[in-house]
Amino acid sequence: MAFRFDKNINSHIRHGMKVGLASVLAYVVSGWSGVPYAYWAVITTVIVMQMHVADSINMCLYRFTGTAIGAGMGILMILIFPPTPIYTLVAIFVGTGTCAYLTRYDARYRMAAITVSIVFLSGLFEQHRIEYTLFRVAEIGIGVLCAFVVSVLVWPNRTTSVLLERLRTQYDQVADNFLLLVDNFLHRQRKTDPDLFFDLAREVQANRELYNKIYATERRVYRADIDLLGLQVNTLNSVVERIQSAPNLLNEVEGDGFDIIMAPELTQLGNEIADALRAIGRGEKYDSHHLARSVDAVEKRFIELREEGVIERFDVRRYFQVMSFINTAQHLGEFLLLVLNKQQTSE
Template identity: 80%
Template sequence: MAFNAENISSHVRHGLKVGLASVLAYAAAGWIGMPYGYWAVITTVIVMQMHVADSIQMSLYRFTGTAIGAGMGILMILIFPPTHGFTLVAIFLGTGICAYLTRYDVRYRMAAITMSIVFLTSLGAEHRIEFTLFRVAEIGIGVLCAFLVSVAVWPNRTTSALLGRLSDQYDQVADNVLLLMGNFLHRQRKTDPDLFFDLAREVQANRVLYNKIYSTERRVFRDDMDLLAVQVNTLNSVVERLQSTPSLLNEVEGDGFDIIMAPELTQLAENIAQALRAIGRGAHYDPHPLAKAVDEVEKRFIELREEGVIERFEVRRYFQVMSFINTAQHLAEFLLVVLNKPQMPS
């Protein structure tokens, strides 16, 4: 039976990766001749995260904070002699300045920690600056090993997680479109007013994941960020357009009407659902059937208006019916614009 890493749980894989990176960091520090290889191991354990994006983010945070803190530590070493009183002054100024600078960049928090470590552990050392640079090198080895293992061994990518979320959410929206149209054509049947409540919150979270990918994983992996941006932004716009539709079905009391345009509207909803599923998967979709469905709805409505059929509606019912149909038409037209964007697969 062939080995498949997907059969191993993500936490087991993460544990194996942390162990591998730790061993690699300790071996590398010893091979280079670093006297305190445990700093590399400690750094690796701190930096390694479940997802690649988080590991990259933590690597940048850890290493840049370390470099800044080491620079501050060296400055304190050069300015203040290693007496008890001056040591207290150096600790106060070095950590205080780094902590204050966190108002500009969170990396200065790690800088304050590093400054404390390198300044205090170098007390009594013959060559304090050299001692400090060795600590920075050891931490750098730990960061590098964590980074390499994270991106090269079973990479648990945020991009994959976001693509899975988008596919599921687009499918949910497509199902909701069919449900809404079915309820509308079934004599304007009542619909759950919170149909899009949970989905709207989940869609907002997609932007956070996209920004994380853009600032981290994009620098390492070759992802189609333009297409991903279209998928994220389109889903957000679609949900915003549809959130009011349940209220359109629920706001008017009394018996509903059979909709003469049911065949055209059913075809429109089915094409909208197909387009949504294709966009969610980043797959090619021929927009012509959707465009034809939009035209058929428009043509049929004009025919019915000329025949005077729509005069049967009272004012409130008329606005209810027309608002729902217009929402479906505008959504389809919006999707046609999206499908014709150069970022979409052709």
């Protein structure tokens, strides 16, 4: 079997090294701080360390807050129920059942239920049960802290970088697809793949989840233009929604198409829209005057042709097809002008 090089292998190697480093750090810090069971810190570090910083931060918060809640519940159970067999069963039922019920309000109570079980049962025969519980919280806290520090400071794999790369690729793809649509339209309304935007539309929807991760976590740790990133995500989603039905416009009318007299104006508009899309996807400055002139040129040319009676050559279905496509391109250009203006205003 031929060896296939994984382009993401460096990311996985770095992640492995980070997990190893964080685990060693957790063990050393545990020994230095004097907690009795350093392996809890190491186990916690391995659990919460994720490939991306945002996921690691979420896991750190989930693990530590869930542990703190569970420890508090465990201490309450220790204070209420004596360590007899029957009361131990009652305490397990009450503690885990209560935390499990509370997961309807917050998922962290699932971790709390696990912690209640651990601290209550593992410390059942310990002389100082509350002290034993507090040590477990300290050990897990050390593990969480070490995972957080290494994840943020050592080769941080930021979700922001992942999303920016996705956006650049997707904006390029939608620009290429739009140019293809314009070319097919101008070549006597040539048929187009009806699923041209199917995969792209699904990928664009996933951007929102990544953006929410960044907004909830990474922006609190790193400096990032969160407003620009949100504008890029929302704009791409709107653009795809506006043009994903355009292939159907080219496919629904049978028979020979027409040469489009407005081909020069529409070609220029298509090129300017594509350039604007690529610039927005990269967060680069774009001179919107070029796009504005192209939008105006299409409007003026269309009015001239209508006054000359040229559009009367189309039958009803072909008229609807041609007018709808031109209208889609023009409205897309106007929408991008609004986006570019908003982008310039926020700078």
